[in-house]
Amino acid sequence: xxxxxxxxxxxxxxxxxxxxxxxxxxxxxxxxxxxxxxxxxxxxxxxxxxxxxxxxxxxxxxxxxxxxxxxxxxxxxxxxxxxxxxxxxxxxxxxxxxxxxxxxxxxxxxxxxxxxxxxxxxxxxxxxxxxxxxxxxxxxxxxxxxxxxxxxxxxxxxxxxxxxxxxxxxxxxxxxxxxxxxxxxxxxxxxxxxxxxxxxxxxxxxxxxxxxxxxxxxxxxxxxxxxxxxxxxxxxxxxxxxxxxxxxxxxxxxxxxxxxxxxxxxxxxxxxxxxxxxxxxxxxxxxxxxxxxxxxxxxxxxxxxxxxxxxxxxxxxxxxxxxxxxxxxxxxxxxxxxxxxxxxxxxxxxxxxxxxxxxxxxxxxxxxxxxxxxxxxxxxxxxxxxxxxxxxxxxxxxxxxxxxxxxxxxxxxxxxxxxxxxxxxxxxxxxxxxxxxxxxxxxxxxxxx
Amino acid sequence: xxxxxxxxxxxxxxxxxxxxxxxxxxxxxxxxxxxxxxxxxxxxxxxxxxxxxxxxxxxxxxxxxxxxxxxxxxxxxxxxxxxxxxxxxxxxxxxxxxxxxxxxxxxxxxxxxxxxxxxxxxxxxxxxxxxxxxxxxxxxxxxxxxxxxxxxxxxxxxxxxxxxxxxxxxxxxxxxxxxxxxxxxxxxxxxxxxxxxxxxxxxxxxxxxxxxxxxxxxxxxxxxxxxxxxxxxxxxxxxxxxxxxxxxxxxxxxxxxxxxxxxxxxxxxxxxxxxxxxxxxxxxxxxxxxxxxxxxxxxxxxxxxxxxxxxxxxxxxxxxxxxxxxxxxxxxxxxxxxxxxxxxxxxxxxxxxxxxxxxxxxxxxxxxxxxxxxxxxxxxxxxxxxxxxxxxxxxxxxxxxxxxxxxxxxxxxxxxxxxxxxxxxxxxxxxxxxxxxxxxxxxxxxxxx
Numbered sequence: 001x002x003x004x005x006x007x008x009x010x011x012x013x014x015x016x017x018x019x020x021x022x023x024x025x026x027x028x029x030x031x032x033x034x035x036x037x038x039x040x041x042x043x044x045x046x047x048x049x050x051x052x053x054x055x056x057x058x059x060x061x062x063x064x065x066x067x068x069x070x071x072x073x074x075x076x077x078x079x080x081x082x083x084x085x086x087x088x089x090x091x092x093x094x095x096x097x098x099x100x101x102x103x104x105x106x107x108x109x110x111x112x113x114x115x116x117x118x119x120x121x122x123x124x125x126x127x128x129x130x131x132x133x134x135x136x137x138x139x140x141x142x143x144x145x146x147x148x149x150x151x152x153x154x155x156x157x158x159x160x161x162x163x164x165x166x167x168x169x170x171x172x173x174x175x176x177x178x179x180x181x182x183x184x185x186x187x188x189x190x191x192x193x194x195x196x197x198x199x200x201x202x203x204x205x206x207x208x209x210x211x212x213x214x215x216x217x218x219x220x221x222x223x224x225x226x227x228x229x230x231x232x233x234x235x236x237x238x239x240x241x242x243x244x245x246x247x248x249x250x251x252x253x254x255x256x257x258x259x260x261x262x263x264x265x266x267x268x269x270x271x272x273x274x275x276x277x278x279x280x281x282x283x284x285x286x287x288x289x290x291x292x293x294x295x296x297x298x299x300x301x302x303x304x305x306x307x308x309x310x311x312x313x314x315x316x317x318x319x320x321x322x323x324x325x326x327x328x329x330x331x332x333x334x335x336x337x338x339x340x341x342x343x344x345x346x347x348x349x350x351x352x353x354x355x356x357x358x359x360x361x362x363x364x365x366x367x368x369x370x371x372x373x374x375x376x377x378x379x380x381x382x383x384x385x386x387x388x389x390x391x392x393x394x395x396x397x398x399x400x401x402x403x404x405x406x407x408x409x410x411x412x413x414x415x416x417x418x419x420x421x422x423x424x425x426x427x428x429x430x431x432x433x434x435x436x437x438x439x440x441x442x443x444x445x446x447x448x449x
Numbered sequence: 450x451x452x453x454x455x456x457x458x459x460x461x462x463x464x465x466x467x468x469x470x471x472x473x474x475x476x477x478x479x480x481x482x483x484x485x486x487x488x489x490x491x492x493x494x495x496x497x498x499x500x501x502x503x504x505x506x507x508x509x510x511x512x513x514x515x516x517x518x519x520x521x522x523x524x525x526x527x528x529x530x531x532x533x534x535x536x537x538x539x540x541x542x543x544x545x546x547x548x549x550x551x552x553x554x555x556x557x558x559x560x561x562x563x564x565x566x567x568x569x570x571x572x573x574x575x576x577x578x579x580x581x582x583x584x585x586x587x588x589x590x591x592x593x594x595x596x597x598x599x600x601x602x603x604x605x606x607x608x609x610x611x612x613x614x615x616x617x618x619x620x621x622x623x624x625x626x627x628x629x630x631x632x633x634x635x636x637x638x639x640x641x642x643x644x645x646x647x648x649x650x651x652x653x654x655x656x657x658x659x660x661x662x663x664x665x666x667x668x669x670x671x672x673x674x675x676x677x678x679x680x681x682x683x684x685x686x687x688x689x690x691x692x693x694x695x696x697x698x699x700x701x702x703x704x705x706x707x708x709x710x711x712x713x714x715x716x717x718x719x720x721x722x723x724x725x726x727x728x729x730x731x732x733x734x735x736x737x738x739x740x741x742x743x744x745x746x747x748x749x750x751x752x753x754x755x756x757x758x759x760x761x762x763x764x765x766x767x768x769x770x771x772x773x774x775x776x777x778x779x780x781x782x783x784x785x786x787x788x789x790x791x792x793x794x795x796x797x798x799x800x801x802x803x804x805x806x807x808x809x810x811x812x813x814x815x816x817x818x819x820x821x822x823x824x825x826x827x828x829x830x831x832x833x834x835x836x837x838x839x840x841x842x843x844x845x846x847x848x849x850x851x852x853x854x855x856x857x858x859x860x861x862x863x864x865x866x867x868x869x870x871x872x873x874x875x876x877x878x879x880x881x882x883x884x885x886x887x888x889x890x891x892x893x894x895x896x897x898x
Contacts (some may be wrong), residue, residue, distance in 0.1 A: 012881050023894060044812055044874045051875075057814045064881070271813050294878035296872045303867050303886075324871040335871055363493055365506045397876025398847035404870060405851055409858040414763050418752050421853060422773040422784055423745045425493045426500075427846025431745035432461050432513075437752075445472060 002096040003031045005309060006087060007009045007070075008077050008244075009103030010034025010342040011042060011126065013276025013298035015064055017101045020306025022068040024313060031095065032065055033087070035076040038128035042295050046123060046155035049130055050162040055132050080248035082269055099271055099309045102245055102258060103302065106238035106277035106293055115210030121232040124152065134231075141230040143167045145219050147207055149177030151327050153235035154190065158329045161197045169200040169205055169227050171219070181325055181336045182389055185373065189391050193329045202227075238293055253280035255289045262316040264305035273309070275301040284320040284407065285339060285386055287345045292323050324404045326397045331370070335400025338387030338407045341377050350380040354413075354443025360393045362423070362430035372396060374435040376403075376416070378443050390435075395427070402436060416440035451545040452480045454758060455536060456519075457526050457693075458552030459483025460491060460575065462725025462747035464513055466550045469755025473762060480544065481514060482536075484525040486684030487577035491744050494573060495604035497580055499611040504581050529697035531718055548720055548758045551694055551707060552751065555687035555726035555742055570681040573601065583680075590679040592616045594668050596656055598626030601774050603639065603685035607778045610646045618649040618676050620656055620668070630774055630785045631838055632824065638840050642778045651676075687742055689727045702729035704738045711741040713754035720757070724750040733769040733856065734788055734835055735796045741772050747886040773853045775846045780819070786847025787836030787856045790826050799829040803862075803892025809842045811872070811879035820847065823884040825852070825865070827892050830863040839884075844876070851885060865889035 007018045018032045040048070044058040048111050052058055076090040084095050088337055108123035110116060122134050138144065144160060146153045149172025157170050170177065170436040177194070178187040194201055202221065209220040210232065218228045240257040242250075250268045251259040257280030259267040264279065266272045275296030283290045324337035344351050354376045361369040370393030377387045388403035390396045406416065417440040423431040454477055456467045467481045468664040488509035489497070497504040514521050525539040535545050555570030559565060566575040587593065593609055595602045598621030598880050606619045619626065626643070627636045643650055651670065658669040659681065667677045689706040691699075699717045700708040706729030711726065716720045725747030732739045756763040773786035793800050803825045819842030826836045837852035839845045855865065866889040872880040 017882055023890065041812060041874075041879065043872065043880070047815065047874055052812070055813070057812050061608065106450065208867045294880075296870050296883075299880040299883075299886075300867055300869045314867060316867075321871050324869060325468050326871040326873040326876050328873060328875045333876060337871060363501070363506050365491060365502070366496065366500065389775060395844055395847045396875055397871070397873055398844045398851065400871045401877075402851050402854055405854050405858075405860075405868065408864070408869060409854075409860060411858060413855075415857070418749055418763060418765075419854065420749045420771050420773060420857060422775040422786060422846070423492065424775040424777060424846055425490075425496055426777045427775050427843055428850075430490065431492070431743075431748040432465055434745075434748075437748075441472065441752075 002122045004028035004098045005030040005101065006095060006373060007032040007099040007101040008087070008102055009105055009276070010036060010039050010060070011103065011105050011276065012295040013105065013302045014101070014103035016299045016302035017103055017275055017306045018070045019064050019068050020303050021309055022070060023372065024307050025310060030303055031071040031073060033073045033075055033077055033089065035074070036127050037074045040126050040128055040131060042126055045126070045131065046152065049135050049138055051067050051159060055128065055135060059128060060140070077244055080244055082248055082272070085271065099273070102272065102274040102278055102307060104241040104244070105304070107241050108234060109237050109239050110234070111236065113210060115212070115216070118212055118216040119214055120211050120216035120230055121210055121234065123234045139163070141166060143225055143227070143229045144169070144231045144233065145229040146170045146233045146235055148172065148235035149174070149176065149201065149203065150180065150235060150237070151325060154194065154329060156179060156233055156235060157194060157199045158197065161199050167200070169202060170194070171202045171205060174205065175204050175305065177201060177203065178334070181323065181340065182334065182340045186334060186373070186375070186389050186391055187334060188249045189373070190329050190334055193332045196215060197330055205380050208239065216362050235292070238277065242278050245274065245278070253289055255291055257281065262318050263308045263312060264301050265411050273305040275305045282320040284322045287320060290321060290323060292321050294325065296324070297321055319408070322404055322407050324400060326400050331393070332392055333396040334390055335390045335396050337400050337404040338385070338388070339377055340387060341375070344377050344386055349386060351386065352378050352380045352443050352446050354378070354439040356435040356439035356442055357416045358429045358433045358435045358438065360395050360429060361427070362425050368423060372429060372435050374439040376436070376439045376443060380411050383414060385411050385413070385416065399436070413440050413443055453477035453547045454479040454550065455544060455546040456481040456550040456552060458554055458725070459485060459488050459509070459534070459742040460552065460554050460725065461746070461860055462554065462751045463552035465551070465748045466724055466755045467519045467753035468513050469752050470511070470758055471519060473756050474759055480520040480522060482522045482524055482526055482538065484523070485576050486523045489575050489577055489580060491575055493838050494575070494580065495601065495608045496537045498584050498608050499525065499585055500608060502586060504577065504584060508577060526693060529693055531697055531721070534720065548722065551721065551723040551727055551807060552725050553720065553727045556690050557683060558688050559683070560685065562656055564657060564661070564665070564732050567659050567661055567665040568663055569665035569679055569681065570659055572683045586680050588612070590615060592676070592678045592764040593618070593680045593682065594676055595619045595682045595684055596679040597621065597684035597686070597844060598623070598652065599629065599684060599686070600627065600641055600774060603643065604776060605645065605682055605684060606643060606648045610648050616649070618651060619643070620651045620654060620670065622653065622655045624653050625843045626650060626652065627783070630772065630789065631783065632790045635783060635822070635824070635838050635840055638781060638822070639778050639783055646779055655672060685742070687726065691727050694723065694727070702738055704729050704740050707764050710766050711776060712757045712761060713750050714846065722754040724754045731769040733771045736769065739770060739772060741770050743774065745773070746770055768857070770858050771853055773849060775849050780842070781844040782841055782843055784839045784845050786849050786853040787834070787838070788826055789836060789838065790824070793826050793835055798835060800835065801827050801895050803827070803888040805884040805888035805891055807878045807882050807884045807887065809844050810876070811874050815874060821884050823888040824893060825885070825888045827862050832859050832863060834862070834865065848885070861887050866893060
């Protein structure tokens with residue numbers, strides 16, 4: 001069978017690639033092949049255990065594909081023949097493509113720790129039945145250990161702390177949780193919330209062994225302490241799923257992701273594109289590769305790839321990836337975009353930092369007002385925004401997108417300081433004290449010194 | 450007495466001008482003169498009647514002035530002698546300035562309607578004691594009529610509808626409420642909410658007479674209907690308070706605001722600046738004067754004026770004002786930035802419009818998810834964003850600021866379509882369906898047609 005476009009992967013990167021391709025190329029014959037029949041929305045996984053009424057509420061449906069006249073095949077691609085422009089599947093099909101989009105995602109990292117193969121140790125797989133089973137096991141467990149204090153680990157911890165009579169422990173080998181995305185004063189806010197909720201946090205220690213018989217019964221840490229557990233969740237990151245790309249001779253980067261150009265074409269073969277977790281990413285400012293694996297990043301890439309399959313429709317400058325995230329821990333929202341202060345310094349930028357604290361309503365005595373804390377990092381000489389972090393109520397989830405847009409549009413300190421904004425008592429900080437503006441002013445005040 | 454800087458006006462424009470001046474010019478002697486001793490935060494006024502526990506919670510304090518070593522005088526300026534560089538006050542003081550900032554704000558418009566002088570008819574004054582008295586009268590009233598279905602009128606209506614056993618009627622002479630800032634499909638959402646709350650709305654009719662004895666007892670409308678009322682609130686806009694500027698020979702624009710350049714210097718005298726409601730504004734895109742009177746706009750101007758008093762520190766391009774607002778009606782948030790579709794067409798722009806609907810959490814079945822509706826208006830040939838509107842939950846209050854920044858940074862359809870964003874299940878729409886992106890895509894899909 002011959003297709004104009006074949007997309008491998010049914011996650012957000014694959015689906016959005018296919019849907020975008022359809023938008024731009026109405027007549028093309030498009031096929032999406034996915035290996036997981038019943039997938040889930042990746043970012044919603046932590047909330048399948050208590051917040052959502054039933055795990056099925058987080059199902060990744062096929063509607064966008066059906067609506068856009070995209071053929072769907074549940075099968076696993078096991079090889080790519082670039083010369084013949086064919087893919088072979090486990091189901092023994094040979095399918096021809098004119099353009100191929102690789103959106104195979106990533107696989108959870110399984111560190112070589114003694115006993116990791118025991119029952120009860122769960123990497124996070126994006127598969128409905130697997131996660132439904134995990135939910136059952138979680139409900140039976142009295143003690144749960146989460147390994148990894150990044151976003152996923154912390155979101156799982158927050159969610160599982162809603163279960164009564166379950167002890168939750170997060171083990172993070174870095175000195176702070178959320179250490180890659182936030183400076184310490186922000187990760188401390190997260191830690192305070194986690195502490196309040198009665199979740200145990202162990203930082204600066206590694207898991208060295210999973211103990212028990214067939215089933216895990218406890219984990220041993222690097223300081224010889226032992227934590228009992230019936231369920232272990234591994235939230236320590238993922239590795240690009242680039243095996244078939246590598247086998248097909250496509251260049252793979254040092255992050256193990258597939259090397260791509262600004263249009264998401266693979267370096268080795270311009271008829272093959274790679275998007276999302278399986279593709280290597282470059283940082284917007286440092287130009288170095290960064291291990292960002294986010295559905296939102298994947299979607300942005302997929303939109304560019306889908307548009308540029310047969311013609312370069314969307315001119316893509318060498319912009320790179322802004323690491324931009326948000327998370328919610330209990331009532332606390334944290335967001336980060338671009339470089340943190342610690343990363344900026346490590347990467348050799350001369351910077352000036354602005355901080356602001358305020359409230360997200362005005363006057364601050366209004367019901368449900370939350371504290372808001374903003375930090376902005378600027379390149380000292382050029383005055384260009386390099387990154388920002390925000391902690392606050394729910395609206396911080398969009399404030400971080402203001403910072404993200406400012407980064408993508410190369411915005412200066414002065415532009416932020418004189419920004420025109422919409423403010424409202426029940427929705428935002430006061431116009432006199434809007435935290436993005438006051439943080440820019442704080443940075444400015446440091447220039448004289 | 451001689452000052453380096455005199456600021457006339459104690460509202461947000463005045464205070465932020467003075468505070469910014471202090472930031473940039475540490476040694477200067479700065480005086481702020483205000484005629485109202487106990488002012489209020491303007492945007493908080495509607496919420497002084499039920500939401501805030503006590504009216505004093507919305508007081509405009511003097512702390513920012515004290516902290517920044519700015520002298521304060523409660524007095525009324527009655528004249529400016531530009532030759533001698535002096536101002537005269539009602540309290541018979543003569544004060545010399547080197548730089549003068551006019552931040553006198555605006556006065557409520559009092560239309561020449563028969564009976565408007567009656568007791569019980571309240572224009573909105575930004576004065577604590579006046580508003581405390583209004584609160585008492587409101588609490589005693591059984592029937593309240595609000596004239597004007599713009600932001601202020603609608604916010605008052607929403608707030609006063611929380612009072613039990615009070616009939617609220619809003620009278621708007623335009624065919625829709627919020628008609629200046631939103632296209633119909635958005636103002637209709639507002640109207641639905643208002644209807645749900647049991648507030649009466651009368652549109653397309655004018656008030657022609659206030660009836661009663663010394664005190665108002667009813668209003669007569671242009672269709673001869675009569676609405677009983679013990680309190681009338683006038684929310685029909687304000688007029689620049691530029692009397693002393695005009696008397697001093699400063700040029701006044703057709704909007705009756707003081708004419709200023711990009712640095713907020715008056716056209717007539719570069720030692721005199723004018724900011725906020727008393728200064729004329731130009732629209733960002735049409736370059737025409739627009740009657741925008743918002744604290745947030747005033748603050749943005751004040752920051753530019755304060756910085757540029759003695760030296761031009763902040764280079765200011767001829768950007769003009771983005772009309773950007775947000776409001777909340779019950780649980781519905783509405784925001785607008787830039788041109789609406791109707792305004793863009795009226796002004797002669799060739800446009801393409803993109804619409805999107807989604808939810809502000811993902812999956813949409815998460816508790817407290819709100820529908821989000823976004824509309825973006827682009828210049829057809831250049832692809833540049835001209836305006837946007839959003840309706841949704843609380844986070845729409847910051848989504849409109851993403852649109853506002855995109856306008857100020859001249860952002861194209863393609864840039865928005867491939868925007869990198871932070872998304873989170875509990876905080877935003879899904880990365881696959883983020884409404885600013887899907888609205889841009891919708892606009893794009895219309896190009897072929």
